[in-house]
Amino acid sequence: MVRPEGRQPRPHPALSPAGHEPNPRRLTRRAARDIYLPSPSKDVSDESVDSIVEGSTEASPRGPEDEPVDSFLEVSLGLSASSLPETSDRARQAYEAIGRPLAGTTVVHVLGTNGKGSTAGFLADALAADDVDAGIFSEPHVAGSDRLSGIRVDGDPIPAPAYRRIAREIADAAPVEPSIREVETLVAAAYLDECNVDVAVIEAVISSGADVTAALDTDLVAVTTVGVDHTDVLGDTRDAVAAAMADAIPSGGTVVSGGGGEPGRVIRAAAVERDASFVHPLAPVTGVTAGDGLGLRITYRDHEIASGAVGHYQVGNVRVGATAAERLGVTEGAIVEAIRAFGRPGRMETVAAAPRTVVDGAHNPHAFRALAATVAPIDAPVTAVVGVLDKKNWAEMATIVPEFADDVIVTAPSGANPHDDAPAPPEAVAAAIPAPTAVVRDPVAATRRARGRTPDDGLVLVVGSFYVVAPVRAAFIDGGA
Incomplete structure (x- = not known):
């Protein structure tokens, strides 16, 4: 790699057996200089900074170590x-x-x-x-x-x-x-x-x-x-x-x-x-x-x-x-x-076989159209499990679903912040999809249902939100569902 002009390499940090463990004082010492001692011209010793850091740290009670x-x-x-x-x-x-x-x-x-x-x-x-x-x-x-x-x-x-x-x-x-x-x-x-x-x-x-x-x-x-x-x-x-x-x-x-x-x-x-x-x-x-x-x-x-x-x-x-x-x-x-080696978890990732089950975080109309183009060459039945957030343009996304799926099960994203990332009502999403649909609110149960109604040579796509992808991926990769 060519470094930017004038920039010198910095030494590697010391590593603990658990991985990269940073210097526990570096950020705090810098914050102490910038916040508690704001004058850039003031000559401050490391000992003075340490005393400020220790005082400010003791003033802030810490939570449990394993919280x-x-x-x-x-x-x-x-x-x-x-x-x-x-x-x-x-x-x-x-x-x-x-x-x-x-x-x-x-x-x-x-x-x-x-x-x-x-x-x-x-x-x-x-x-x-x-x-x-x-x-x-x-x-x-x-x-x-x-x-x-x-x-x-x-x-x-x-x-x-x-x-x-x-x-x-x-x-x-x-x-x-x-x-x-x-x-x-x-x-x-x-x-x-x-x-x-x-x-x-x-x-x-x-x-x-x-x-x-x-x-x-x-x-x-x-x-x-x-x-x-x-x-x-x-x-x-x-x-x-x-x-x-x-x-x-x-x-x-x-x-x-x-x-x-x-x-x-x-x-x-x-x-x-x-x-x-x-x-x-x-x-x-x-x-x-x-x-x-x-x-x-x-x-x-x-x-x-x-x-x-x-x-x-x-x-x-x-x-x-x-x-x-x-x-x-x-x-x-x-x-x-x-x-x-290209590949990212949750992005067109295969999590099970027979039928092949793929999770993908496509979560807007632009991504749904790209997904439709990706699936187009596949000559096999495709069942989609779709769950989206209410803040997304789910009405437009719903109209695109038949372009990549023959059968559709609508579900609800789970684990999202209910205030900022509320799920779109599955029944409303299902009604907006111009194709026959079923509703199974739990993403993992919906995926199991989709696999049960798709032939072994078919494809199951789990899409619409990373809050749908996450539990399905965990169940099938980590839990062997």
Whole structure:
């Protein structure tokens, strides 16, 4: 990898047997200097900082060592997951208050209506294959409430004690009470900073009020697709969504954009305005359907690769990810390895056979149309288990379902925050689908029903929300249902 000009490599952190255990004082010491001793000209000894840190730590009672992270955030810290809308301004204030972690690190911000998680994961894999110390923050969609799996360094999730420690320090330091989304984003930034990663890959987190990750300093923005989703935050047209995404382009930075047409022109114009380099995705990345109709053979430059990617739409994600990787100086061989190993949990992932059962987090009309195109070549009966959130455009999604399914069972997402992520009523969704449907409210029971009414050579698709994918994946992979 080629490092940015003028940047020196940082030493590896000391590792504990359990994985990456950061210096327990680094963030707190920085926060102490920035918050308790705000004058940059004041000469402060390490001993003085230690005394301030110890005093401030003792003033904040800690929760139980084994307290689950969600409970710690909501109960011990008293943070809200629903009543406090996220705002990028408030997140930025908290980011500044804790010393702008990752400010000296190459940060890649991955945005897009669909494909963010796949592209971010692919890029992290390519960096790792090139022996680059890389960290990633992505929403842990298929891990239920396990926030730890969304923050990883060299594939290892953040330890729970480190998460709780950093979260408390952020909550104490923030000038205005932060939301849970803001805290988890800043925990990721602080932890990756403590682990001295060379590159941090950050997946955009769109929530009730903003893209919280836009508060971070970034160097390269990668845009996968531009469609209509999160209309309350991004707007209700593709051009409006593109303009909202373009706000994340850093001045003097780089943007790799896979969006075409007018949205692509919007992003390009924003790049020019901010004196940022605009990079088209690599043309020499193509793909053809292979094997059973779901697999892909991807051509990258002079390499033909049997990829772990499933679904032709992933070609665009590989194209954006490979272009971003090349801009970071990742070697061709490492990119080939990442293409070969491509695959993300909960994204066109097979969880059972006979009949083949695939879970996919497609959760908006744009993704449903891509799913229909993926399934089109398959000459076999397809049963879909569909569950969606009420805030999504489920009425339009319902009209697309017959394009990829012969038989439909509607279910209800489970485990979501009932205030922000309420399930769409299954009966209403079923009524909107122009095809015969059944309703089974539990996602796992619905999937078992679908498998029972699908021949062994058929296909069962579980789609509509990661809150549907997560319990089904857990039941069939972990529980052997």
